[in-house]
Amino acid sequence: MVPSSREAILLEARRCFAEQGFDGTSLNDIAAGVGLRKPSLLHHFASKEAIYRDVFETSLADFIVRVEAAVAEQDQAGWSKLDHVVTAAFEFFTDNAEFVRIMRREALDGQGHLGVDLGTVLKPLFDRAVGFFENEIGAGRFRKHDPEQLIITGTSAIMGYFSDVPFWRGVLDRDPLSEDALAARLDHFREFFRAALEP
Amino acid sequence: MVPSSREAILLEARRCFAEQGFDGTSLNDIAAGVGLRKPSLLHHFASKEAIYRDVFETSLADFIVRVEAAVAEQDQAGWSKLDHVVTAAFEFFTDNAEFVRIMRREALDGQGHLGVDLGTVLKPLFDRAVGFFENEIGAGRFRKHDPEQLIITGTSAIMGYFSDVPFWRGVLDRDPLSEDALAARLDHFREFFRAALEP
DNA sequence: GTCTATATAAGGATAGAC
DNA sequence: GTCTATCCTTATATAGAC
Numbered sequence: 001m002v003p004s005s006r007e008a009i010l011l012e013a014r015r016c017f018a019e020q021g022f023d024g025t026s027l028n029d030i031a032a033g034v035g036l037r038k039p040s041l042l043h044h045f046a047s048k049e050a051i052y053r054d055v056f057e058t059s060l061a062d063f064i065v066r067v068e069a070a071v072a073e074q075d076q077a078g079w080s081k082l083d084h085v086v087t088a089a090f091e092f093f094t095d096n097a098e099f100v101r102i103m104r105r106e107a108l109d110g111q112g113h114l115g116v117d118l119g120t121v122l123k124p125l126f127d128r129a130v131g132f133f134e135n136e137i138g139a140g141r142f143r144k145h146d147p148e149q150l151i152i153t154g155t156s157a158i159m160g161y162f163s164d165v166p167f168w169r170g171v172l173d174r175d176p177l178s179e180d181a182l183a184a185r186l187d188h189f190r191e192f193f194r195a196a197l198e199p
Numbered sequence: 200m201v202p203s204s205r206e207a208i209l210l211e212a213r214r215c216f217a218e219q220g221f222d223g224t225s226l227n228d229i230a231a232g233v234g235l236r237k238p239s240l241l242h243h244f245a246s247k248e249a250i251y252r253d254v255f256e257t258s259l260a261d262f263i264v265r266v267e268a269a270v271a272e273q274d275q276a277g278w279s280k281l282d283h284v285v286t287a288a289f290e291f292f293t294d295n296a297e298f299v300r301i302m303r304r305e306a307l308d309g310q311g312h313l314g315v316d317l318g319t320v321l322k323p324l325f326d327r328a329v330g331f332f333e334n335e336i337g338a339g340r341f342r343k344h345d346p347e348q349l350i351i352t353g354t355s356a357i358m359g360y361f362s363d364v365p366f367w368r369g370v371l372d373r374d375p376l377s378e379d380a381l382a383a384r385l386d387h388f389r390e391f392f393r394a395a396l397e398p
Numbered sequence: 399g400t401c402t403a404t405a406t407a408a409g410g411a412t413a414g415a416c
Numbered sequence: 417g418t419c420t421a422t423c424c425t426t427a428t429a430t431a432g433a434c
Contacts, residue, residue, distance in 0.1 A: 005417075005418090019308075019309055020222075020308065021220060021222060021223075021307075021308070022223075023219075023220060023222035023223040024220075024221075024222040024308075026408080026409060026410085027409075027410065027411090028408085028409080036417095036418070036419095037418070037419060037420085038409090038410080038411085039411080039412080039413095039418075039419070039420085040417070040418050040419075042410085042411065042412085043417060043418075044417090047410075047411075048409090048410065048411090101307060104303075104307060104363070105307065106366075107362075107363040107365065107366035108220075108300060108303060108304065108307075108362055108363060108365070108366075109218075109219070109220070109223075109365065110218060110364075110365030111365075117369055118366055118369070119365075119366050119367075119368070119369020119370045120369060122370060123369070123370050126370050143394060145387065145390070145391060145394075146383065146387050148371065149383065149384065149387035149388075149391070150387075150391070152356075152359065152360055152367065152384075153356045153387070153388070153391060155359070156355050156356045156357075156358070156359025156360065156363075157351075157352045157355045157356050157359075158355075159355070159359065160351065160354070160355025160356075160358065160359055161351055161355065163306075163307055164303070164306040164307060164355075165309075166306065166307070166308065166309030166310075166318075167305075167306035167307075167317055167318050168318075168351065169318070170316055170317070170318020170319060170322070171318045171321060171322050171325050172347065184345065184348065185348065185351075188344065188345050188348035188349075188352070189348075189352070191344065192344060192348070192349070192352060192395050193395075195342060195344075195394070195395040196391050196392075196394040196395035204399075204400090225426080225427060225428085226427075226428070226429090227426085227427080235399095235400075235401095236400070236401060236402085237427095237428085237429085238400075238401070238402085238429080238430080238431095239399070239400050239401075241428085241429065241430085242399060242400075243399090246428080246429080247427095247428070247429090
């Protein structure tokens with residue numbers, strides 16, 4: 001099935017916004033990638049910002065749904081619960097590597113290109129994770145670490161791998177998004193955090 | 200002493216590039232912050248890119264010098280050596296938080312705004328760190344982890360805190376760059392990595 | 399060194415033909 | 417739905433007065 005113009009625009013826009021950012025992407029860039037002219041884009045979307053909003057908010061909502069599902073799926077406590085959620089998030093990032101780069105740009109920009117503040121949207125998730133760690137540490141299933149700091153460390157360690165793919169490609173001299181490289185990254189992450197957390 | 204125009208331009212440019220990126224910053228933004236007009240900037244620098252190059256390359260060189268010094272300063276092995284270098288890097292980031300954001304934007308962009316590739320410049324440092332971890336793990340002073348992955352995890356965990364300051368400010372509801380917050384972050388980082396690395 | 403005025407290009411967005 | 421042509425704004429950069 002041939003993708004509709006609208007879908008093709010969103011795909012190419014996501015690629016461009018991930019690679020070059022909002023300001024670094026022109027409607028011409030997107031149009032050229034799709035094989036259309038600039039005004040044709042604005043037949044499908046009201047503005048450049050509307051395209052960006054669609055790209056970003058759709059993926060962000062998918063991400064939150066995926067994480068919530070992983071939290072709900074698994075009723076155990078301690079490491080196996082955390083492992084399950086972390087693995088689900090990692091797999092989402094694997095399938096949506098471009099989104100991680102867009103999200104990182106939002107986190108970096110302070111004043112985003114949309115009305116929504118990423119921090120406000122993700123704070124509920126963050127607070128629940130803090131509660132989880134407090135609980136596990138209190139029950140003695142994890143070693144004592146500051147829960148907020150744990151989450152900063154964990155999310156940064158996962159997201160940094162995906163967001164800085166161009167950089168890591170240069171440093172490692174291989175494709176960080178190959179199947180093997182991704183499996184190695186996830187393995188390491190799980191082992192490293194288990195080593196630091198398990199009593 | 201009143202800073203020269205040139206110095207004032209570089210300061211304001213660093214602030215803008217960190218906050219809004221290269222494409223998101225106009226010469227008018229910088230000029231307004233300094234209290235000059237656009238053409239006056241181009242009396243001191245050949246182009247917008249020349250301003251950016253000065254801001255970025257100066258800080259990057261300072262960073263490399265600081266890390267090399269920390270590596271040389273301390274002749275011990277194992278955790279105390281790593282701790283010394285990590286703390287030195289963290290202190291550099293504390294004093295140069297804006298630079299971390301600029302560096303992250305470079306890592307994110309793939310094709311930077313300069314001829315220099317950040318990955319190529321930092322690869323020697325990376326390779327030496329790999330050698331260090333191989334050595335320490337081989338000697339049994341650290342638990343077994345993949346050295347490359349360790350460095351990705353460590354640098355991402357430190358840099359993510361500084362680069363995403365606007366995001367963390369929203370999530371944590373406090374200033375991530377306050378003296379207390381920075382001390383807590385460094386403490387956590389050191390303890391967490393010690394917990395994961397020490398046998 | 400700093401300014402005003404201006405050249406030149408690129409970007410987002412609209413009008414209207416097909 | 418897609419196009420060409422065009423409007424308007426902003427951006428980098430230069431020329432030349434003070």
